Amino acid sequence: MADVKLSNIKKSYGDTPVLHGIDLDIKHGEFVVLVGASGCGKSTLLRLIAGLEDISSGELHIGDQQVNALAPAQRGIAMVFQSYALYPHMTVFKNMSYGLKIAGKGKDFIDAKVREAARILHIDHLLERLPRELSGGQRQRVAIGRAIVRDPNVFLFDEPLSNLDAALRVKTRVEIGKLHKELGATIIYVTHDQVEAMTLGDKIVVMNQGRVEQCGSPLELYQHPATRFVGGFIGSPKMNFIDGKVAALGGDHIEIQLSNGCRSRACVEAGDLKVGDPVTLGVRPEHIDERSDAGTMLSGDVTLVERLGEASFIYLTLSDGTEIVVRGSGESTVTTSEHIKVSFAPHNAHVFDSNDRALRRLKAGNVHSTAELAQLKAVGQEAF
Amino acid sequence: MSQPSSIQRRFPWHILFFLAPGLLIYVTFSVYPLLDTLWLGLFQEDETGQRFFAGISNYKTLLLDAAWSEPFWNALWNNTKFFLIHMLVQNPIGLFLAALLSSPRLRLSNTYRTLIFMPTMLSVVIIGFVWQLLLSPIWGISEGFLYSIGLGQYFDAWLGKESSALITLALISVWQFVGIPMMLIYAAMLSIPDDLIDASVVDGSSAWQTFWHVKLPLILPTIGMVSILTFVANFNAFELIYAVKGALAGPNFSTDIMGTLFYRTFFGFQLQSGSITMGAAVATLMFLIILVGVMLYLFVVQRRMKRFQL
Amino acid sequence: MISLPGLKHNTGKTLMTHAVLLTYTVIALFPILVIIVNAFKSRKAIFKDPLALPSLDSFSLAGFEQVLGRADFGLYFGNSMIVTLISLFFVLLFGAMAAWALTEYKFRGNLFLAVLIAMGIMIPIRLGTVSILNLMASLDLVNTLTALVLVYIAQGLPLAVFILSEFIRQVPKELKEAARCDNVSEYKIFFTIILPLIRPAMATVAVFTMIPIWNDLWFPLILAPGESTQTITLGVQQFIGQYVTDWNAVLSSLTLAIVPVLVLYVIFSRQLIRGLTSGAVK
Ligand SMILES: Nc1ncnc2c1ncn2[C@@H]1O[C@H](COP(=O)(O)OP(=O)(O)O)[C@@H](O)[C@H]1O
Ligand SMILES: [Mg+2]
Numbered sequence: 001m002a003d004v005k006l007s008n009i010k011k012s013y014g015d016t017p018v019l020h021g022i023d024l025d026i027k028h029g030e031f032v033v034l035v036g037a038s039g040c041g042k043s044t045l046l047r048l049i050a051g052l053e054d055i056s057s058g059e060l061h062i063g064d065q066q067v068n069a070l071a072p073a074q075r076g077i078a079m080v081f082q083s084y085a086l087y088p089h090m091t092v093f094k095n096m097s098y099g100l101k102i103a104g105k106g107k108d109f110i111d112a113k114v115r116e117a118a119r120i121l122h123i124d125h126l127l128e129r130l131p132r133e134l135s136g137g138q139r140q141r142v143a144i145g146r147a148i149v150r151d152p153n154v155f156l157f158d159e160p161l162s163n164l165d166a167a168l169r170v171k172t173r174v175e176i177g178k179l180h181k182e183l184g185a186t187i188i189y190v191t192h193d194q195v196e197a198m199t200l201g202d203k204i205v206v207m208n209q210g211r212v213e214q215c216g217s218p219l220e221l222y223q224h225p226a227t228r229f230v231g232g233f234i235g236s237p238k239m240n241f242i243d244g245k246v247a248a249l250g251g252d253h254i255e256i257q258l259s260n261g262c263r264s265r266a267c268v269e270a271g272d273l274k275v276g277d278p279v280t281l282g283v284r285p286e287h288i289d290e291r292s293d294a295g296t297m298l299s300g301d302v303t304l305v306e307r308l309g310e311a312s313f314i315y316l317t318l319s320d321g322t323e324i325v326v327r328g329s330g331e332s333t334v335t336t337s338e339h340i341k342v343s344f345a346p347h348n349a350h351v352f353d354s355n356d357r358a359l360r361r362l363k364a365g366n367v368h369s370t371a372e373l374a375q376l377k378a379v380g381q382e383a384f
Numbered sequence: 385m386s387q388p389s390s391i392q393r394r395f396p397w398h399i400l401f402f403l404a405p406g407l408l409i410y411v412t413f414s415v416y417p418l419l420d421t422l423w424l425g426l427f428q429e430d431e432t433g434q435r436f437f438a439g440i441s442n443y444k445t446l447l448l449d450a451a452w453s454e455p456f457w458n459a460l461w462n463n464t465k466f467f468l469i470h471m472l473v474q475n476p477i478g479l480f481l482a483a484l485l486s487s488p489r490l491r492l493s494n495t496y497r498t499l500i501f502m503p504t505m506l507s508v509v510i511i512g513f514v515w516q517l518l519l520s521p522i523w524g525i526s527e528g529f530l531y532s533i534g535l536g537q538y539f540d541a542w543l544g545k546e547s548s549a550l551i552t553l554a555l556i557s558v559w560q561f562v563g564i565p566m567m568l569i570y571a572a573m574l575s576i577p578d579d580l581i582d583a584s585v586v587d588g589s590s591a592w593q594t595f596w597h598v599k600l601p602l603i604l605p606t607i608g609m610v611s612i613l614t615f616v617a618n619f620n621a622f623e624l625i626y627a628v629k630g631a632l633a634g635p636n637f638s639t640d641i642m643g644t645l646f647y648r649t650f651f652g653f654q655l656q657s658g659s660i661t662m663g664a665a666v667a668t669l670m671f672l673i674i675l676v677g678v679m680l681y682l683f684v685v686q687r688r689m690k691r692f693q694l
Numbered sequence: 695m696i697s698l699p700g701l702k703h704n705t706g707k708t709l710m711t712h713a714v715l716l717t718y719t720v721i722a723l724f725p726i727l728v729i730i731v732n733a734f735k736s737r738k739a740i741f742k743d744p745l746a747l748p749s750l751d752s753f754s755l756a757g758f759e760q761v762l763g764r765a766d767f768g769l770y771f772g773n774s775m776i777v778t779l780i781s782l783f784f785v786l787l788f789g790a791m792a793a794w795a796l797t798e799y800k801f802r803g804n805l806f807l808a809v810l811i812a813m814g815i816m817i818p819i820r821l822g823t824v825s826i827l828n829l830m831a832s833l834d835l836v837n838t839l840t841a842l843v844l845v846y847i848a849q850g851l852p853l854a855v856f857i858l859s860e861f862i863r864q865v866p867k868e869l870k871e872a873a874r875c876d877n878v879s880e881y882k883i884f885f886t887i888i889l890p891l892i893r894p895a896m897a898t899v900a901v902f903t904m905i906p907i908w909n910d911l912w913f914p915l916i917l918a919p920g921e922s923t924q925t926i927t928l929g930v931q932q933f934i935g936q937y938v939t940d941w942n943a944v945l946s947s948l949t950l951a952i953v954p955v956l957v958l959y960v961i962f963s964r965q966l967i968r969g970l971t972s973g974a975v976k
Contacts, residue, residue: 047582051585051586052582071588072586073588073589077586079582079586081579083577085577085580085583086583087580087583087584087598089601098587098589099588099589102587102593103588146583146587396799396801398881399799401881402794403792403796405787405788405791406789406792406847406851406855407807409788410847412844412848413826413829413844413848414822414848414851415810416825416829417822417824417825417826418817418819418821420825481715487711490708490711494967496715496716496718496719497967499719500715500718501963502726503722505955505956505959506909506955506956507909507927507951507955509927510927513930513944514725514726514729515725517944523741523941524744525745559722562722567970568971570971571970574971616816620818620821622820622911623911626911643820646823650823663823664824667822667824671817671821674817674818678816678817
């Protein structure tokens with residue numbers, strides 16, 4: 001068993017702090033995705049877990065052992081690099097067997113291991129080639145194969161798909177998902193791509209500027225983003241944000257006076273909010289209906305319509321200048337510069353306080369959950 | 385520019401303008417003299433200074449006539465030793481220093497590099513004199529130094545002894561030029577992607593194993609290049625020996641190399657007068673030696689090493 | 695070498711690295727420093743305590759006085775300057791022009807000329823000395839600085855053409871094509887667009903050209919050994935040959951030859967090392 005446990009992990013380069021205290025619990029066999037904007041410290045965190053960088057403070061446990069001071073090879077991990085990092089002067093076979101050879105394993109053992117991994121990855125016929133004689137996708141497989149032969153407890157992937165073209169990326173993504181099931185090992189996977197995160201992860205860790213913003217299942221992040229950052233990060237197109245003020249507090253909802261003059265109801269716990277407090281209302285494009293009166297009504301000028309076939313993204317500018325996106329039907333007849341009215345239901349509204357923390361939603365998930373998630377995945381596929 | 389006459393092309397004056405000045409000087413003062421030297425080697429002069437064609441008789445004399453062949457083989461063998469000492473001492477030290485300098489996050493790395501490279505900038509002649517003084521038993525500075533670290537009894541007038549003069553000179557040259565392999569290999573090491581080194585650390589290899597299995601194979605082409613540069617420079621060397629030991633390359637020709645032999649043959653020394661044609665013959669042999677080395681490098685070494693590059 | 699993070703002996707390893715590098719740095723610099731330091735001491739102090747710094751007692755400029763009195767180091771220095779700078783200028787100019795012609799234009803004989811020039815990188819020009827001397831004699835150039843300049847241009851061109859060609863190849867095609875569409879002449883394209891663009895490469899070439907010329911003994915010894923045309927390297931060599939036993943003078947003349955180069959090196963070392971490690975020379 002190899003649970004991975006991070007307790008208040010901090011990292012600074014010289015005087016520059018990069019990670020500000022990361023706590024994470026990863027269960028054996030979990031597929032955990034670290035996601036966040038470029039430069040937020042994902043790779044750094046992964047390299048700390050791998051042992052390629054010193055941990056400035058905090059504790060890292062793999063299994064029941066504290067591994068802060070262990071060399072990478074002693075941690076039972078294997079890593080797949082973004083650039084693949086294949087040894088250019090070694091054949092595929094030698095690339096995959098190098099670690100085992102260093103570990104002093106016998107020739108037969110190595111041979112069996114490498115062939116087994118090659119079989120799983122369908123690269124048996126490439127074993128005698130040099131990396132430069134391989135395509136991008138094949139190199140990727142070799143890099144994964146090199147990790148597999150080490151029989152690690154934990155696989156570490158650093159943006160493994162970002163050097164592949166779009167079609168291959170989707171295909172490899174599916175295969176990595178399958179591989180996880182087949183190997184049953186723990187995987188920690190870094191990406192900046194939220195679709196990869198949503199589709200692969202059992203658990204997603206959203207990072208922002210060296211901190212964990214939120215950690216949870218894909219659905220949890222989608223339905224209950226804990227902060228405005230997560231709300232905007234998960235989902236495509238992004239969640240719409242409209243500024244407003246608390247106008248009234250109800251039992252199971254609050255009323256918000258929006259900056260464009262509308263008044264909206266949102267089914268959230270008020271907490272210690274008071275009337276007059278500034279808040280931000282968030283609502284996802286796929287939760288706004290064109291021309292209906294599902295709840296709160298917004299009206300604005302259409303500035304652009306993107307037609308994707310099964311859906312249309314309608315870009316609206318509200319009266320106060322706020323821009324929002326609506327996911328309309330594929331057959332939508334709306335055209336640019338038209339003035340239209342759209343609406344959304346109170347239970348689909350997210351509300352963030354002045355510190356960008358989300359107020360607890362009261363009815364989310366009970367209404368649309370599975371359908372919504374299916375739709376979200378569909379959106380993700382299109383993004384490629 | 386062989387265009388059909390229907391399209392009357394102007395003569396490309398601009399190409400001539402760009403090429404002519406450089407080419408003219410290069411051909412006149414480098415290519416022509418070299419070819420002329422190869423040609424001159426086939427002539428001899430009689431007492432009146434009249435030149436006549438003599439075929440390969442200069443080479444016969446040089447390689448077979450004991451009066452000539454002994455100095456020739458001696459110089460060639462000395463030169464080979466001179467080269468081997470560079471290969472065995474200079475380049476490994478350069479490699480070692482480069483490996484140390486490329487340690488990640490090493491402070492002062494630039495300063496070390498700059499300072500270690502410094503002697504390379506100075507004239508070989510100057511360096512020759514500097515070491516002649518330092519090793520001189522009269523001044524005794526080396527002797528004093530050796531005594532201070534307890535090795536005093538090993539001191540000797542190394543530059544003056546037949547058995548040690550050549551080795552000492554070679555080591556002086558190594559001392560001066562170690563910066564070149566260091567610099568070139570260092571640059572090659574920097575160009576190895578960090579991920580590759582990280583990958584081998586994750587694979588469990590020690591610093592030494594990473595160096596041996598990953599870095600070294602990847603910088604092999606650079607080591608090949610350093611070797612051929614060393615070869616050409618060594619078989620073309622002259623100044624150090626001339627500055628320290630004079631044209632006679634003493635004691636008893638024990639430090640004579642091709643460059644000094646060429647100089648003496650051409651200009652004469654003591655009783656023997658110089659010979660232009662014999663000098664040309666020696667130069668031709670030097671040319672052939674260097675050519676063989678360069679060809680070996682280009683067609684054997686470099687070809688095989690290309691494979692490794694991604 | 696890699697330091698395994700998190701391991702205790704990490705700092706020990708770093709210390710070892712510094713110790714080795716520092717030791718080698720001392721080995722590289724110490725001999726030169728000993729010479730320079732002793733040049734400023736009296737004869738007695740040179741022998742009594744060679745490793746001591748000059749003190750009030752032992753300080754002496756006698757060596758420098760003798761050197762400057764007996765040999766015209768100013769002249770030698772000037773000669774070296776003239777020869778080096780003029781050769782450098784023409785190597786850069788003609789080298790860039792030839793590199794441009796060979797990389798930009800397709801014409802018959804292009805490949806042949808490129809190979810001919812490339813050969814010059816590996817085959818030392820010294821091997822043609824016999825004929826060069828004949829040639830200079832028939833041109834009446836023996837014992838002139840012109841002879842040295844001509845030979846050094848021929849010597850420096852191949853590497854210059856090689857390095858500059860690499861850089862010229864990297865100049866985007868669009869720049870030249872845009873200019874040609876505006877009917878700019880080939881001469882103007884070269885002098886106003888290409889030359890300014892390859893300036894960084896010129897710095898690298900300059901370093902590689904200058905050092906061998908400044909330090910050369912062979913050609914000054916053979917082509918221009920006359921008193922009025924001696925370069926600094928030859929001048930020092932001859933001077934020391936004459937006054938071997940005058941330690942003050944020998945040390946001072948060496949110092950005079952070393953210090954200017956070191957000062958220039960310290961000023962330009964950044965560019966120089968960047969040039970060496972930039973991969974321009976492969
Ligand atoms: N070796 C280093 N030295 C100094 N700063 C670094 C180093 N490596 C990364 N950083 C900084 O740490 C931050 C996080 O980098 P990284 O973990 O690579 O981000 P991500 O992988 O999320 O894009 C960045 O701001 C980066 O500039
Ligand atoms: Mg990264």
